[in-house]
Amino acid sequence: MKKYMKNKNFIPEKFYNRKELNKNKKEKILLMLFVIVNLILVPITTKSIREIKTTTMVSNDGINNSKSRKIDANSINIWIESIIEDDIDEANINKSNGDVTVNNLAEIEELSSNKFINIREFNLKDDGKYNLIVDLNE
Amino acid sequence: MNKSVVVVKKNSFTYNEEDYDYDSIIEMKHLLKSNLKLIILEEDLYVKQFTNKIKRNKIYEFIQYKINNEFPQNGDILYNFDKNDNSISIYYIKGAKRIEKLSEIANDIEVKPIQIIVKDVMKKVLKCDDFNCKVLINMNGYYYYMLFKGGLFNYGFVKEIKEEVMCLLIETNDFGEIYVDNNIVDNLFGEDKFKLIKINLGELINEKIYEKQKFYSRKVLQ
Numbered sequence: 091m092k093k094y095m096k097n098k099n100f101i102p103e104k105f106y107n108r109k110e111l112n113k114n115k116k117e118k119i120l121l122m123l124f125v126i127v128n129l130i131l132v133p134i135t136t137k138s139i140r141e142i143k144t145t146t147m148v149s150n151d152g153i154n155n156s157k158s159r160k161i162d163a164n165s166i167n168i169w170i171e172s173i174i175e176d177d178i179d180e181a182n183i184n185k186s187n188g189d190v191t192v193n194n195l196a197e198i199e200e201l202s203s204n205k206f207i208n209i210r211e212f213n214l215k216d217d218g219k220y221n222l223i224v225d226l227n228e
Numbered sequence: 229m230n231k232s233v234v235v236v237k238k239n240s241f242t243y244n245e246e247d248y249d250y251d252s253i254i255e256m257k258h259l260l261k262s263n264l265k266l267i268i269l270e271e272d273l274y275v276k277q278f279t280n281k282i283k284r285n286k287i288y289e290f291i292q293y294k295i296n297n298e299f300p301q302n303g304d305i306l307y308n309f310d311k312n313d314n315s316i317s318i319y320y321i322k323g324a325k326r327i328e329k330l331s332e333i334a335n336d337i338e339v340k341p342i343q344i345i346v347k348d349v350m351k352k353v354l355k356c357d358d359f360n361c362k363v364l365i366n367m368n369g370y371y372y373y374m375l376f377k378g379g380l381f382n383y384g385f386v387k388e389i390k391e392e393v394m395c396l397l398i399e400t401n402d403f404g405e406i407y408v409d410n411n412i413v414d415n416l417f418g419e420d421k422f423k424l425i426k427i428n429l430g431e432l433i434n435e436k437i438y439e440k441q442k443f444y445s446r447k448v449l450q
Contacts, residue, residue: 092336095288097295100268100306100321100339102328 168226172204179219187225191215198222231263231338233438236326237368238270253329262335267437268306270370271322272386273343278316287311294318306339310380317380342367342433343374343381349432350407351379362402364393365409365429373397397422 094101094109165186173181173190180191187210192198198220202209211223235242240249248256276298282290291309299305299320306327308319321341331337346363354361358379365372371393374384387393397403403421409429434440 097291097307098309100308100319100327100341101337102306102324102331102339104324104328105331105334105337 165226168206172206173201173224187223189221189223192220192222195220230261231265231336232259232261233265233267234260234330235267235269235437236323236330241326241330250326250329253332257333260330260334262333264331264334264337265437266327266330266337266339267345268321268323268327268339268341269367270386271341273319273321273341273381273384275317275319275381275383278318279314280316281314282316287316291316291318312378312380319381342372343384345433345436346372346374346429347376347379347381349429349436350376353427353432362404362406363408363429364406364412365433366412367430367433375402 094106096103096106169181169183169188173183178190178192178197182188182190190201192201198209198212201207201222201224206227208225208227209222210225213221215221232243240247242248243256243259276294278290278294280290295307295318299307299318304322304324305320306322306324310317310319319341327337327339346365350359350361350363351357356379360377361375363372363374363376369388371387371390372384373387373393373396375382385393385396387396405423405425407425407427407429410426411430
């Protein structure tokens with residue numbers, strides 16, 4: 091858009107005034123449009139912000155869950171002292187419970203005497219070994 | 229060209245080689261484009277120079293003050309200004325009412341007195357920004373005498389009768405080299421005091437007014 095200045099380039103004052111008036115009108119219309127667009131956009135923006143917040147909270151929950159799934163260092167020590175040091179063929183441990191495979195009844199007795207271990211079940215396997223379902227006595 | 233060129237004269241105006249009087253503007257307005265180029269003819273251009281040292285941000289204020297206090301205020305005057313290194317030139321010309329009438333429905337306008345068109349043409353002809361020269365042309369029966377200094381319009385007059393032109397030049401002792409349009413006959417000046425340099429100004433002025441592009445070179449000075 092061509093710019094006009096008062097008393098410049100032999101432009102008549104009336105024409106200059108008319109252009110200024112139109113310019114002001116256009117500016118007002120633009121301002122109104124800006125306000126209207128903003129009024130439309132504000133609820134959408136607020137909604138988006140809320141959604142983002144919720145997503146963040148959900149992801150925070152995930153972090154907490156993963157934290158709770160972590161195995162305590164004390165539990166690891168107990169498992170090592172109680173089971174792994176013994177003459178145990180195989181052990182599958184998940185946090186505070188698991189299953190262990192032992193060769194004979196003497197080892198079962200030894201395990202049952204350990205105050206940190208509870209034997210929940212035991213099964214005789216085909217190969218003559220015993221499979222015990224155990225958990226930590228916390 | 230995406231604009232209408234209107235030649236504004238004292239009692240009529242010309243558009244597309246047709247002459248109209250100002251009372252017929254309403255009937256012919258629809259013929260004009262919203263972008264107007266208005267060329268003022270038959271009017272004297274005046275200039276006042278001020279050599280005050282003014283801060284850049286105060287120039288506009290200074291010009292408004294000067295126009296309001298030292299220039300005619302009859303509602304029919306158009307103004308322009310130029311800023312040089314150490315001077316400000318304020319130009320003024322009659323014709324505001326006619327231009328206002330013509331630009332009533334226009335969106336964009338460009339207003340140029342013929343003297344400013346001649347200045348632009350001479351700048352191109354002499355290939356110099358701060359040229360000094362005197363020019364005499366004849367357009368539509370009017371003589372336009374112009375003196376340019378430092379590439380700016382400095383002084384001039386418009387006369388219908390050639391004897392009046394002569395008288396004024398002799399009165400002001402304005403002799404020496406003078407660029408004259410081809411259409412001014414040789415015997416215009418019986419005086420030897422003038423050295424006339426002929427130039428096809430009329431054609432160059434028309435090119436400037438109608439913004440015609442020329443893609444060939446030709447001899448300008450005769």
